Each structure stands twice: as C-alpha cells, then as structure tokens.
Amino acid sequence: MQKPTEPTSAQSEPLTTGRVLRSTYEIGTVLGRGGMGAVFLARHLRLPGKQVAIKVLHGAEALSEEVAVRFRREAEIASRLGHPNIVEVLDFDTLEDGTPFMVMEYLRGEGLSRRLRKQKQLPLEDVISISRQMGAALQAAHRAGVVHRDLKPGNVFLVPTEAGGVVGERVKLLDFGISKLVDARTVMTLDSVLMGTPQYMAPEQAMGHNSNVDARTDLFAFGCIVYEMLAGRPPYSGDNVAELIYQIVHLEPPPLLSLAPGTPPHMVTAISRAMAKKPEDRYPDVGAFILELTGSPLQTLSEVKPEQRSRPVSPTAPSAPRPPDREEHIPTVGMRPHAGHDTPPPPSGPQTASLPAQPLAPSRAKWPVAVAVGLTVIIAFAVAFFWKSPAANPPPVAVVTQPVEAKKPVEPEPQTPPADPPVAPEEPQQPVAEPPTVTTKPKPRTSAAESMPDSVREDLASAQKALDASNTSEALRHIRRSQRTKITGLSFSLLTRVYCQQHDLANARAQWTRVPATERPRVRQYCSQYDIDL
Structure with missing residues (x-):
C-alpha cells in the first residue's frame, strides 16, 4: 500500500515575521504569493538599512526535481546576465x-x-522608453543563449528614478523561472506541454512545440506587450484557454490603428511584424525590432558611436552592475556597461558639433608653409606672364621675395589675404579673388540651431501650417513622418501644441518633457489659451 505524500516542511512551517534565515536575513512582511511560492520583504542583519526580497518555494506536495532545478536556474540566469534592466539576484x-x-x-x-x-493606454513617450529598456534586457539575455518564454506585463516592473533633477523610470525584467537555455540540456521540456502565459504566447509555444522556441518566441510576446501599452487591451482575449489558443494560432488581432489612431505608422508596421504567426516572418532579433519601432538602434559597449540620439528616454543599459540612472531614454531608458550589454548612448549632439574643430589645430601650425608655397606658385605665374609681355617689369624683383616669404609667415604682398592661407594654392592665378571665400565660412553656423535634413524641415513646416489651420490630424501626420527620419526638439514642441489644441492634457504633459528650453516659453503661452497649464 502506497504511503500518502507527506506535506513539505515548507508548508508545515511557513515563514513568519521575525524568522531569521541562515543567520543573515530577518523575514518581514509578505510582498506577494503565487501558486508555487511567496516573496517576502526582509532585512539584512549585517548591513543596517539593507532591505531585500526573498522568494521561497512552497507547495502541498514535495517539490519535484525539475521545479527545484528551474528555481535554481532562475537565480543563476539573472546573476549571470548581470544587466541593469534585469532584477538582480544577490x-x-x-x-x-x-x-x-x-x-x-x-x-x-x-x-x-x-x-x-490604471491607465489603460500609455503615452507614446512612455511606450518607447519602456520598450527600449525591455529590448535592452532581452538582447542581453538572447546573446547569452537565454529565452525568457514568459514575457507578460506582470513580469515587467517599473522603478521610479531621478538623475540630475530628471524623473524617469527604470524597467526591471522579472521571473526567468521557466527560461530556456538554448545550449543547455539540464531540463528537457516535452512537446505538447504549455509553458508560459497563454495570452502572450507565440503560436509555436501555444501549440506546445517547445523544441521550436527561440528568441523570436520572446519577440512575439514583446510585440503583444507593446500592442497592449498603445491599445489599452491585449491583442488576444478569450473566455477559455482553448479559445485563446485558437485566436493566437489562426486569427489576427484587431487593427492597432482602430484602437490607437495616433500611433505612428512605422510603429504599427513594426508591431505587426513582431507578432507574425510564423517565426521566420518576424524580426531576426530584438535589436532590429527596436530600431524599426523607435527609429534608434540599441547600442552595446563595443558599438558606442557619437550618433545623434532621438530621445533621452530612460534607456538601455550601462555597464556597471548598478549604474547611475540616466537614459535613452533613452534610452532610458537607462543602463550600462558589461561587454555585450546594451548601453544608453550618450547625448552626442553637442559632441558632434565640436568635432570639426579638431582638424583645425594642425592646419594652423602649418599655415606659414602654405603661404610660402602659395606665393611661390603666384610668383611663378607672374614671371611667366611678364616674360611674354614687352612692357613687363624685370622678374628678378619677384624672385627676391620668394625666400623672404618662406621664412616669415607675414605676407608682404597685399594681394594675398592672410585670413585664408589654405586656399592660396587653389586659385593661384587670381589671388585678389580669395577674400570672397571668407564669406563661405558662416555655413557651419547653421549647426548652432537644431540641425535636421531638408525633408524633416519640410514636414515640420507643413505641420506648423496645419496646426495654424486647426487641422490637428494633418499636423500629427507630418510630425510623425518627420520623426521617422529624425526625432527633433522642434517636433516635440509642435506635438505639445497639437495636444493642447486637442485639450489632451495627459499627452501634452508627456511631450512637454521633451520640448527644448528655448521653445518652452512660446509653447507654454500657446497652450495657456486652451486652459492647459504646463
């Protein structure tokens, strides 16, 4: 006769307030409970003021070996990834x-x-910030050969942050408990066994084809989450699991634009491709999806470039285990530097403006030589010209000036302008015409204002005209089109005014944080006429 299963000691001796684990952690309140465990707030006894969260397995039956292995794997994966957008295991x-x-x-x-x-639909800026940080975490996991397999809003945590007076949010990805190590054979998951949350499962996962699960499976769930943040509802819903799985495998979700009309077309396209039924029709990786979705690539430490960032969203990942809060925001989005980890690109706009100044230093040091060479060429042409002319002055006088100019940077000849020595060799026959070249120098001053391609400038001008005509939908269309090419401060200035005219306080305030300081007085005055106080 088989003996009845004895309850585990975890069940018979539940953790209570004040209990000390391993002489280190004193249990406090319960933070949450689930079917397989509970999470407690605890304090570290040797580090005053240090609080931690302790996750403990429990159950009515003895823990299976597979569950125990998965639990340990969750700790090992999170610790191994060490990414600022993934919860840290201590x-x-x-x-x-x-x-x-x-x-x-x-x-x-x-x-x-x-x-x-609480909010249903999130502001576009929040969606971009959260998406970039989630993308940074997933990119780090996938590069390490880890597939999450249970992406859902419940496993995404938002932590308020503040850096330099700027308030933002740090995204933390949770629960790698059922993650799949692509190169591991520790736990073999049988096909036809559902692993994950049905509402966000990819078709191959919903049909139990676990051997086909890879990074593109996470990408499908990622697309579902972005869809829900914009639309205010999940792309798939049903009264039971069977109905839900049928929709995921065979049906398309409601068109995103019907639920969120203000969504930029390029974002709609990106989300639709991420949620393709067949894995091969999705993006090859998370980085490609984020580039299409936000218009700016995720960057890793080995790829840091001084490229113009479209937004300071809280971003992506710094390389230190606990980097300062800043973004890409992004991105912010932000995070930082372990090799292979996505990091928030530095605000490189001002840096690119200073780059042209660096080559000038060596050219200044060589300008006397340029003057001497230029004068030599000019004198040679003058000698040739006067040699053919019967009324010419004797050329030896010109020959005397040549060595003098080679020693002295100051030009004795009034016909060569000292302000622009490098151009002397370019026009040897007419040195008097050189001064007009100085007038071409002011061109770079256009970079003092916000630089943008002509197509972006035209779109923003058209948006301004539409806004003046109170055609806010047309203005939004031009602004969004400009942002697909380059996200500018002026575009956020116009967006804020559009939302003010629409009396949309929430979105107006969301865009206000991206309006340049020089534009804010005018935007604030504009919005005040619509009773919106920024």
Missing part, C-alpha cells in the same frame, strides 16, 4: 529543511500590469 540558499530560497534586490515601484489597469 544570493541563493536553502532552509534547514532543504527548501530553496532566492535573495533578490528589493524593488520599489509597480508592475506594468498594474499600470495598464
């Missing part, structure tokens, strides 16, 4: 009875699922 151990527990950083904030329940 320790892993077992209780005296063998029940495993994991010590994680304590996050203050709220889950994306709760944010969506």
